[in-house]
Amino acid sequence: MWVPREPGQRWWQREVRRRLPVLGWLPRYSLSCLRLDLTAGVTVGLTVVPQALAYAEVAGLPVQYGLYSSFVGCFVYCLLGTAKDVTLGPTAIMSLLVSSYAFHDPAYAVLLAFLSGCIQLAMGLLHLGFLLDFVSCPVIKGFTSAASITISFNQVKNILGLQGIPRQFFLQVYETLRRIGETRAGDAILGLSCLAALAGLRAMKNRLHPAASTEPLATRASIPLVRSCATARNALVVLAAGLVAYSFQVSGSQPLTLTGSVPRGLPPFRPPPFSKAVPNGTVPFGRMVQDMGAGLAVVPLLGVLETVAIAKAFASQNDYRIDANQELLAMGTANILGSFFSSYPITGSFGRTAVNAQTGVCTPMGGLVTGTLVLLSLAYLTSLFCYIPKAALAAVIISAVVPMFDARIFRTLWRVKRLDLVPLCVTFLLCFWEVQYGIMAGMLVSGILLLYSVARPPIKVLEQGVLLVQPGSSLHFPAADHLRDIIRDRALAASSPCFVILDGHHITSIDYTAVVGLAELLQDLHKHSISLVFCSLQDPVLRTLLAADLEGFRHFPSWEEAARCSEAELEVSRTACIDSTGESSLLPAGLIQ
C-alpha cells in the first residue's frame, strides 16, 4: 500500500503529498487492508489501554492522563505519518522524563507536551532532522538500559504495596530495601503472579511455531488462540487482576492497593494551561518554562529520536522508506493537538509498534481503530478502572521494560571498540542520578571523542632517506598545529640534510587554518634548509593550496616522482657539502626543478 510518488506532478502537488502521506495510500485502500488494519488496531488498543494507565503512574500523573495521551497521536499519525507500523502514545521512557520535568503536576505535563510539539514542528520545518545523527549508539544503549532498570525498580514499590517511597533512584533503592518488611502480602502475591503470567505468555508466543498441516485439527485451531492470548496478554492480565480485586471488594475485605476512582468521560477540549493557579497567586508562563528548564530540550529531542529510531527499524524490516523531517512534523502536530486534549508528551512506542507490525497492519489506518478503542474505553470503562490493582499495572510495566536492558552491549563494545565504552558507561551511570544529565554527559563525551579524533588525526611518518608524512584524514583547523609540530619535530630531529614529502592522498578537504599552518611550516623548514614537497593531493585540496599561493609550494602527482626529486636534491646538497670544504659550488636552486 506504500506507493512511491508519481512523476509528472506539479511541485505543490508533490509538496502536499509529502506533507500529507495519507493522500498516497487512501485512494488505493482496499477491503483486505481494512480487515488487517482492524485486527491490528484492536490488538494494539488492547495493549495500549492497560499500558496507558500504568505509564501515567510512571509519569506521576493521575491514571486518566495516560488514556488522554493515547488517542490523538493515533489519529494524527494516521494522516501525517510515513511509517505504517509506528504507533504514537505514552511510553515508559517518555513517562520517566515527564516525571522528572513536570513535577507530578498535570498542568506542567500538558504544557510540556505543547511546547515539545512546537519545538518538534519547528525542527521539522527547518529540516533539522539531521541533528539526530549526533546521538550515538552507545548513548542510546546506555540510556535505555539505565531507564529499564530505574523504571522497573520504580514499580517494585507497587508490587510490594509500599507507599511514600521517594522518586530519586538511590533513595528509592535504600527506602525500598529498608522497608521491605512492610510488604503487603496481597499486593506482592498478585504482582508476582501477574509478572509470572506475563513472562509465561511472552515466552509461549516466542516459542510458538505455525502448526504443520499434519497435526490434529485441535492443535491447529488452538495455536491462533494461544497467539491471540499472548498478544493481548497485558489486557488479559489486567482484566483477571481486576476481577480478583472486584471479588475481594464485593466480599468486603480488600488486601490489594487499587488504582482508585478515575474521572469518567473524554477529556475537555481546551488550550494547554499557560499559567497555573496556586494557593497564593498564579505561576506565570515564564516561570513555568524556567521550571521545566532542560526538559524543553531533552523531551522533544528524545521523543523524536525514539520515534525515528523505531520508524527506521521497522521501515528497514518491512521495506519502505521514511522521511525523518516528516516524522518530526507528525510528532510535533500530535503533541500540540494532544495538549489540547490534556495529553502529556508522547512518542513512538517500540512495544506497540512491534505488536502492530506482527499482527500485519497494512496502513496507518490501524491507528484510527486504536484511537477509537481508547476513546470508547474512556467513555464507558472508566468506572471499572478503579478496580485495577496497582500491582498488576506494575507487572505490565516491568514486563514491558525489562527486555530494553541490553547486558550484552558491554561485552560487545569491549570486543569491538573499547573507546565507545566511555560514553556508554557515562550515560548508563549518570542516568541513575538524573536522566537528562546522563544523556547530556553521554552526548558530550561522544562529542569530545569525535572532536579529539578530528583534532588528532592519525599521521603516519616513515623515515627512509626522506621523511614521508601521511595524514590519515582531512585537515581541519584543530589538527593544523598538531601536524605542523609533528613534521617540524621529526624534520629537525632527522640527520640532515632532510627532505620531507607530505603524502596527501587521504586528505579530502582542508580549511584555511590548516593552509596557514602549512604555509608557516614551509617557511619554517625553509629557514632550516629543509625541503617540503607535497604529493598525491586530491583535486579540491590541490586547488585550495594553489589558490593560497604558498611560498615554495611544490606538488608531485605521485609519491615516486616526489622521491625522485628528493634524490636529485639531496645529491646536490651532499655535493655542495663536500665542495664547501674546499670551494662552494652549490648549483642555483632553479636548476633542481
Next chain:
Amino acid sequence: MWVPREPGQRWWQREVRRRLPVLGWLPRYSLSCLRLDLTAGVTVGLTVVPQALAYAEVAGLPVQYGLYSSFVGCFVYCLLGTAKDVTLGPTAIMSLLVSSYAFHDPAYAVLLAFLSGCIQLAMGLLHLGFLLDFVSCPVIKGFTSAASITISFNQVKNILGLQGIPRQFFLQVYETLRRIGETRAGDAILGLSCLAALAGLRAMKNRLHPAASTEPLATRASIPLVRSCATARNALVVLAAGLVAYSFQVSGSQPLTLTGSVPRGLPPFRPPPFSKAVPNGTVPFGRMVQDMGAGLAVVPLLGVLETVAIAKAFASQNDYRIDANQELLAMGTANILGSFFSSYPITGSFGRTAVNAQTGVCTPMGGLVTGTLVLLSLAYLTSLFCYIPKAALAAVIISAVVPMFDARIFRTLWRVKRLDLVPLCVTFLLCFWEVQYGIMAGMLVSGILLLYSVARPPIKVLEQGVLLVQPGSSLHFPAADHLRDIIRDRALAASSPCFVILDGHHITSIDYTAVVGLAELLQDLHKHSISLVFCSLQDPVLRTLLAADLEGFRHFPSWEEAARCSEAELEVSRTACIDSTGESSLLPAGLIQ
C-alpha cells in the same frame, strides 16, 4: 641562551626544570646577554609606560591601573616563561574585554584578574592547552580586525575632546558623528599631530636600511639614532605632548583635555577584593562572579590564546620551542600574583613582544628590566603623568591597533576557502555588538562546519557494472546513517542484479555506531539479494569489523579481487535467472567464495 634539557636527570629534576625554565638559562647567563637584555628591557619599558596609561583608559579604569598591571607579569614571566621574547602586560584587546566585563570598576577588574589566573593555572595543571586548537584562524582574524576598529573608534572621542560618549559601538558612532561640531580644537590638533608623528616614525623605521660602510660617518651615526627614536616613538610623542600641555598650564590657559592627577607610589600589596562595599550594603562574592558571567570564560581563554599565539609566532621566527601548558602556568601565576598588586587581567602583547625581539633580547631577563622601569615610574613620575593629554594617549592606542586590521583576509578567504568566510564574517560582525558574542558565535559556527564535515564525509560512488562506494574519510557516528542511506538508495535504484563494493582505504577508524550501521546495511541488502563486500580496509578497521562478527561480512585485500569475485557472483546469478525460467539451479552460496 635557550638550552635543551640535559640527559641523565632524575624525574623531579626534569619536572622542576620544566616548571621553572629560569633554571635552564640563568646558570649560563653572560655579560654580553646582560647588555642586550638591558637595552631591550629599557626600550620595552619606554613603550609600556605610555601604553599602560592609554590602555587603562580603554579598560575604563583610572590610569594608574595600567601601570599596576605592567610589572608583575614581567617578573613572573622572567621566572616561568618559555619564550624569551614574550612580554606580559596590559593589551588593547584585553583592555577592551575588561571594559565589557568589569563595568569600569577596579574591584571587578582585579577580581577578574585573580579568577582568570586561577582558571589559567588550572588549565595548565590539567594540560588543557590543546583546547586552544579549537579556535580557528578565521575566528581570530575576525575578532582582531573588529577589535582594531572598535578600539580605534573608541579613541576618536579623545582625539576630538568629546565627553560623555556611550560605550556601545553603534551608539558611540552615532553620538560621535552627531556631536562632531563640539570638537575641541586643541585636542584635535594635538591628537592628529601625534598620530602623524607616530605614523611617520613607524614608516621611517620600516624603510631604514643598515648604512653601507661607504656612506659618510654622519649618516652612519644618525641611523641608529633614528632607529632608537622610532622604537621609543610612543614615549617620545607622549613626552612631547606632555611638554606642550605643561607649557600651556604654566601660561595659564589649557586648551587640552589632560589625564588628571594620578595617585603616587606603588600599589598596596593586598588580596583581591572578594566582596565590594556599595552605599546600601555589600555585593557578595557570588554576586560579583555572576555579574562577570561569560567574562570568566572569555577573558582567560583569549588571554592564553593571545599569549600562546604570540609565543608560537616568535618561537618559530627565532627558532626555539615553547610549551603551551607551561605558558598557561606562567599566565595564570602572573594574573593571580598581579591581582594582589591591583592589576587587571594581562596577557602577551604583540607590539611590545615585537619591540623586544627586534632590539635583540637574549633571555627573559629583559622583563626584569622592564618591570623595574615601570616600578620606578610609578614611584617617581606619577606627579608628571597628570600633564599627559588624553589625545596623545589616544594617538598611541590608535597607532598600535590599526595594523591589527587585516582587510586582505576577506579577499584571501574568498580565493582560498569560501566556506571559512562564514565564521570570519559572523565573528567580525557580531564583535561590533559584543565581543564575547562574536567570539562565541564564531567558534560555534566553525564547530558546526567541522561537525558537518564529519557527519557528511565525501562519499564517491562509481557505477560500472558493480557499485563502488568509497568514503573519503573515517566513519564516525554522525555519518553512519548517511552512508547507509546512500549505499541503500543507490543499490536499490541500480539495475539488478547488483553488487556493492565498499572501498575502505581512506577509512582510518570506525566507531561502534558506524559498525552497527554497516551490520544493518548488510542485512538490509541481503534481504534484497544484493551482495556487499569490503575491500582495502586498513588493519585497525578490519580488526574492529571482524570483532563485531557481522553476518555476511566479506573482505578482499584489493579492489581488483573484490571486482573479480563480483564478476563470478553476478555470472552465477545471471545463470540462475536464466535457469529459473526453466528449473532453478542456483549454486549454493558457499561455493562462491
